[in-house]
Amino acid sequence: xxxxxxDAAREGGERFEQALRRASxxxxxxxxxxxxxxxxxxxxGDWLGNIAGAERWVHLExxxxxxxxxxxxxxAALAEKARExxxxxxxxxxxxxxxxxxxxxxxxxxxxxxxxxxxxxSLREGVRRFARRDHRKLVGVDGLYASVGGICxxxxxxxxxxxxxxxxxxxxxxxxxxxxxxxxHAFAGVWDLSGPEPLPEDERPEAEDxxxxxETAARVVxxxxxxxxxxxxxxxxxxxxxxxxxxxxxxxxxxxxxxxxLMSAARDGVDVRILLPATNDLPWIGALSRTGYRxxxxxxxxxxxxxxxxxxxxxxxxxxxxxxxxxxxxxxxGLLANWEIDLLAExxxxxxxxxxxxxxxxxxxxxxxxKAAPRLVLRPGARRPRAIPDRRMNEAERRDQRRTQRxxxxxxxxxxxxxxxxxxxxxxxxxxxxxxxxxDPSLDSYERKLGGALSAGVxxxxxxAARRPRLVAWPLAAIGSLAGTLGLLQAVQNxxxxxxxxxxxxxxxxxxxxDTEKPPGPTGGI
Numbered sequence: 001x002x003x004x005x006x007d008a009a010r011e012g013g014e015r016f017e018q019a020l021r022r023a024s025x026x027x028x029x030x031x032x033x034x035x036x037x038x039x040x041x042x043x044x045g046d047w048l049g050n051i052a053g054a055e056r057w058v059h060l061e062x063x064x065x066x067x068x069x070x071x072x073x074x075x076a077a078l079a080e081k082a083r084e085x086x087x088x089x090x091x092x093x094x095x096x097x098x099x100x101x102x103x104x105x106x107x108x109x110x111x112x113x114x115x116x117x118x119x120x121x122s123l124r125e126g127v128r129r130f131a132r133r134d135h136r137k138l139v140g141v142d143g144l145y146a147s148v149g150g151i152c153x154x155x156x157x158x159x160x161x162x163x164x165x166x167x168x169x170x171x172x173x174x175x176x177x178x179x180x181x182x183x184x185h186a187f188a189g190v191w192d193l194s195g196p197e198p199l200p201e202d203e204r205p206e207a208e209d210x211x212x213x214x215e216t217a218a219r220v221v222x223x224x225x226x227x228x229x230x231x232x233x234x235x236x237x238x239x240x241x242x243x244x245x246x247x248x249x250x251x252x253x254x255x256x257x258x259x260x261x262l263m264s265a266a267r268d269g270v271d272v273r274i275l276l277p278a279t280n281d282l283p284w285i286g287a288l289s290r291t292g293y294r295x296x297x298x299x300x301x302x303x304x305x306x307x308x309x310x311x312x313x314x315x316x317x318x319x320x321x322x323x324x325x326x327x328x329x330x331x332x333x334g335l336l337a338n339w340e341i342d343l344l345a346e347x348x349x350x351x352x353x354x355x356x357x358x359x360x361x362x363x364x365x366x367x368x369x370x371k372a373a374p375r376l377v378l379r380p381g382a383r384r385p386r387a388i389p390d391r392r393m394n395e396a397e398r399r400d401q402r403r404t405q406r407x408x409x410x411x412x413x414x415x416x417x418x419x420x421x422x423x424x425x426x427x428x429x430x431x432x433x434x435x436x437x438x439x440d441p442s443l444d445s446y447e448r449k450l451g452g453a454l455s456a457g458v459x460x461x462x463x464x465a466a467r468r469p470r471l472v473a474w475p476l477a478a479i480g481s482l483a484g485t486l487g488l489l490q491a492v493q494n495x496x497x498x499x500x501x502x503x504x505x506x507x508x509x510x511x512x513x514x515d516t517e518k519p520p521g522p523t524g525g526i
């Protein structure tokens with residue numbers, strides 16, 4: 001009986017491994033050493049130390065690479081290695097770095113580094129690709145070292161609240177071993193898409209050629225537009241988790257299937273906790289995120305809000321064993337539209353580190369709870385329980401919150417969305433002012449104010465259209481004309497490409513020798 005039980009457990013483990021591999025499209029690599037990097041200072045120190053020791057190549061890919069003190073420090077380290085003859089290649093997202101002057105990149109190129117922008121606007125590509133952003137934060141050195149996480153290259157990640165002393169929270173990991181090859185494969189995929197020359201073969205290490213560096217099993221989940229690999233992996237984990245699933249996220253606008261998975265696990269008795277920022281540097285996302293709290297709370301999910309300047313980490317730990325650290329936010333952009341990268345470790349010792357970090361963050365957070373309304377009776381139209389924090393923000397926290405939402409972080413940083421999104425965020429923050437300013441802390445207040453702001457916006461646009469229809473019609477016509485023109489150009493381009501491809505195939509068939517054997521003719525009469 002004992003042997004049969006062991007065989008069943010082994011078979012169950014193999015099936016879970018198969019399901020997770022198929023969902024994530026990421027093979028499990030054995031023999032890795034993983035180091036947890038908490039916050040910007042520790043991460044930058046680790047990156048710069050390994051860049052300084054590079055002998056063959058440095059690959060760096062990041063959504064935001066600012067021209068500030070931190071950005072210039074990293075750029076100087078890259079330029080120094082390039083001048084030494086080390087191959088230095090940098091990928092940056094065009095939108096995330098839209099406010100970085102061209103001279104910043106030219107200085108790197110003059111030092112010998114090769115720099116490419118990812119997915120810049122193009123008439124040939126049309127508008128449908130604009131939503132696809134390279135949101136990865138990746139460093140690879142010599143095929144021996146890699147690091148992924150949520151940390152961009154900007155002074156904002158060094159921020160510490162002058163009011164509370166709490167840091168701008170984020171998390172990354174550094175790792176050595178065969179999993180490094182998958183991180184390098186991810187870099188190569190975007191590099192090849194972003195320029196005419198592909199990454200050289202000698203900068204594409206294979207997992208089989210990398211010496212094991214530790215004992216931890218890990219997967220590198222390579223998220224690409226439309227693939228939903230992180231989402232599918234999370235759903236597999238939530239379907240199989242036994243005791244607890246703890247999640248940290250920055251811009252939580254969960255996909256419906258993920259929300260249902262979280263709620264189902266909580267209803268089944270799993271300790272599901274989600275740690276989010278109390279002060280979101282994109283206030284409109286924070287407000288929209290709170291509108292989804294009620295259903296989760298009613299299902300038994302526990303929600304906490306971090307009291308520091310920002311909680312920007314994208315992590316989870318399931319049953320103290322399956323841990324994720326990466327760049328993927330749990331929203332549409334992160335789960336479906338962007339290029340992202342996450343490390344999924346399978347190790348109880350690393351899981352214990354992740355548990356400890358989560359519990360430490362909870363000490364600096366407040367829990368959002370459901371509280372029954374007075375005179376609640378079971379009758380149609382009765383008021384639903386209210387969701388409120390277990391404590392109000394103190395005056396220091398409110399001052400720190402207002403400072404963050406006004407965009408006073410170093411370098412004008414507002415989230416990891418670049419300057420263009422900062423403008424939209426500022427407008428949204430003004431429209432939704434007061435949603436989380438410590439006045440009425442209940443979720444009912446958030447929902448009322450958000451609904452009021454949206455209703456006021458719709459009413460204002462409708463009145464403007466009635467009074468000045470041209471002011472509304474002309475922008476809509478311009479947008480429609482632009483979208484239609486770009487769509488036609490793309491269709492023409494695709495048709496030309498298909499014709500050239502068809503002509504090339506026909507020429508290749510005509511030039512091929514005719515080796516087919518003709519059937520013998522008739523040997524007799526009819």
